[in-house]
Amino acid sequence: SQKIEQNSEALNIQEGKTATLTCNYTNYSPAYLQWYRQDPGRGPVFLLLIRENEKEKRKERLKVTFDTTLKQSLFHITASQPADSATYLCALDIGGADGLTFGKGTHLIIQP
Amino acid sequence: ETGVTQTPRHLVMGMTNKKSLKCEQHLGHNAMYWYKQSAKKPLELMFVYSLEERVENNSVPSRFSPECPNSSHLFLHLHTLQPEDSALYLCASSQDLGEGNTIYFGEGSWLTVV
Numbered sequence: 001s002q003k004i005e006q007n008s009e010a011l012n013i014q015e016g017k018t019a020t021l022t023c024n025y026t027n028y029s030p031a032y033l034q035w036y037r038q039d040p041g042r043g044p045v046f047l048l049l050i051r052e053n054e055k056e057k058r059k060e061r062l063k064v065t066f067d068t069t070l071k072q073s074l075f076h077i078t079a080s081q082p083a084d085s086a087t088y089l090c091a092l093d094i095g096g097a098d099g100l101t102f103g104k105g106t107h108l109i110i111q112p
Numbered sequence: 113e114t115g116v117t118q119t120p121r122h123l124v125m126g127m128t129n130k131k132s133l134k135c136e137q138h139l140g141h142n143a144m145y146w147y148k149q150s151a152k153k154p155l156e157l158m159f160v161y162s163l164e165e166r167v168e169n170n171s172v173p174s175r176f177s178p179e180c181p182n183s184s185h186l187f188l189h190l191h192t193l194q195p196e197d198s199a200l201y202l203c204a205s206s207q208d209l210g211e212g213n214t215i216y217f218g219e220g221s222w223l224t225v226v
Binding site: 031046049098101105 | 206
């Protein structure tokens with residue numbers, strides 16, 4: 001079965017800096033990889049999806065990379081703000097009845 | 113507002129009780145899911161329905177019983193639960209099963225078993 005590791009349980013970043021979160025996985029590479037944001041007491045919210053043949057995807061201040069050789073995805077938030085503080089979840093998308101396989105998440109704290 | 117509504121948001125039940133969690137999606141999606149989220153653990157997929165047919169049951173104990181009467185509604189019936197079943201239960205939907213479908217989650221139902 002797939003194993004997903006997100007770099008750390010918690011990450012503290014100073015406001016204005018770039019936050020970089022890491023997602024590593026074992027075994028086979030999925031066709032898609034997704035990132036979600038989860039605020040305390042709320043359900044996860046979809047942020048970005050990247051395909052295996054895409055190296056990079058951007059959305060406003062967010063950037064995701066996908067390296068199938070390293071079996072790794074990086075999630076970047078540039079010009080970080082305190083409102084970006086949340087837990088970010090990486091999810092492997094292998095399709096079918098398995099839905100998404102999620103990592104434990106990284107709790108990002110942006111300090112003013 | 114994600115288009116997926118869950119009720120109740122909070123539920124406390126005894127181990128001998130029977131209760132149900134309800135989920136409704138207003139997105140016209142064909143697939144619906146139940147996930148369990150416990151502290152310090154990743155989201156665990158419990159059940160998957162596609163066009164009202166169950167397509168996945170990840171070795172979930174029989175004290176959890178799903179029901180999907182139509183493509184917009186999903187229930188999770190709870191019976192004789194254990195304290196370790198206390199968790200956040202998330203309902204979700206997607207347009208279809210298959211790769212590349214993003215999942216829309218509800219706000220979750222916090223369950224405490226006493």
